[in-house]
Amino acid sequence: MVQFGILTADEYARATTRRRLAGSGVSLNLLEIGDRPTRDEILRFEEISFRLCTANGTTRTTFRHRMDDVDEVAFRLLRQDIRPDNQLIVQDRAASNCLTSTEWARQLLSVFPGTHFEASDRLLYLFRISLPGGGIYFVEPGGSPLQYVESPFVVSLYPREPYRYLLNHLVAARAKWLFRRLSLPGNLADSSVNHKYRIDKISCVHPAARSLSQADFRFTICERSVFHRTPGLDVLRTMNILNLAYFSSDQLVAGIRAAFDSLKPGGLWIIGRTLEASQTNHVTFFRRTETKWEVLERIGDGSELEDLVLLEGSAPRNNE
Numbered sequence: 294m295v296q297f298g299i300l301t302a303d304e305y306a307r308a309t310t311r312r313r314l315a316g317s318g319v320s321l322n323l324l325e326i327g328d329r330p331t332r333d334e335i336l337r338f339e340e341i342s343f344r345l346c347t348a349n350g351t352t353r354t355t356f357r358h359r360m361d362d363v364d365e366v367a368f369r370l371l372r373q374d375i376r377p378d379n380q381l382i383v384q385d386r387a388a389s390n391c392l393t394s395t396e397w398a399r400q401l402l403s404v405f406p407g408t409h410f411e412a413s414d415r416l417l418y419l420f421r422i423s424l425p426g427g428g429i430y431f432v433e434p435g436g437s438p439l440q441y442v443e444s445p446f447v448v449s450l451y452p453r454e455p456y457r458y459l460l461n462h463l464v465a466a467r468a469k470w471l472f473r474r475l476s477l478p479g480n481l482a483d484s485s486v487n488h489k490y491r492i493d494k495i496s497c498v499h500p501a502a503r504s505l506s507q508a509d510f511r512f513t514i515c516e517r518s519v520f521h522r523t524p525g526l527d528v529l530r531t532m533n534i535l536n537l538a539y540f541s542s543d544q545l546v547a548g549i550r551a552a553f554d555s556l557k558p559g560g561l562w563i564i565g566r567t568l569e570a571s572q573t574n575h576v577t578f579f580r581r582t583e584t585k586w587e588v589l590e591r592i593g594d595g596s597e598l599e600d601l602v603l604l605e606g607s608a609p610r611n612n613e
Contacts, residue, residue: 295460298447348437380407387534391502413517441468530563556581
């Protein structure tokens with residue numbers, strides 16, 4: 294069997310909802326929209342972004358109002374302890390396309406005008422590598438190829454094509470073989486044009502987030518890992534990233550320590566996950582004291598890492 298891809302905006306508009314949301318057969322070229330997108334372009338961006346899976350296995354299944362209940366609790370906790378004229382330093386990490394960051398930031402900026410809000414993710418753009426023969430690769434900044442497009446095919450390089458589409462699987466295998474022979478530069482950010490290929494970028498940031506960052510200097514977007522230490526934060530949110538499905542226990546402990554070292558004493562850490570089947574959030578709100586974590590509140594069952602966080606907070610810490 295064979296599955297031909299969706300390569301153009303017109304093909305996308307004509308496709309059934311089921312076909313569009315299948316994800317793997319839709320060209321990532323369709324993520325590219327301008328600074329004044331139409332409603333249809335924004336919807337297309339959100340649908341494609343929702344299905345985008347990175348090479349390390351993490352998904353980006355975010356959507357509008359996904360964190361409304363989380364935002365409501367966080368806002369209430371902050372208003373209990375913080376005056377509106379106080380300055381807040383807030384980071385939302387693993388923010389995917391930064392749409393839910395934008396929704397939260399608008400609320401915080403309106404009530405705490407001294408807020409500086411940073412949305413971050415490991416993947417804010419993809420590289421598009423266009424070959425002279427017409428083939429196109431979409432590649433993560435670290436160099437991992439996600440998709441290959443050569444009309445009429447759009448094939449997934451990660452995750453791999455299903456075997457039921459035998460011809461697609463063979464096209465993908467050939468594309469991987471050719472990719473290893475491209476002799477790409479060590480730094481793909483140095484966009485180049487030569488006789489072999491052209492390299493440019495496709496933004497993975499939601500247009501609403503891009504618009505807010507351009508209009509308001511208090512809202513910024515950057516590349517950052519959940520394992521970074523950035524001391525001095527008042528609020529840190531790490532939703533749908535530090536969980537048992539993605540990381541080992543040692544890695545999770547490193548993430549917990551990074552959060553502790555990033556927050557001021559009294560700072561708020563929001564950690565949890567969204568259960569995809571029910572679309573419900575299960576979140577723990579921690580306060581960072583001088584020496585440990587304290588649970589302030591929970592949504593649902595709380596974070597699956599709650600016991601590990603509290604155990605780590607009570608354990609002796611090595612100097613790092």
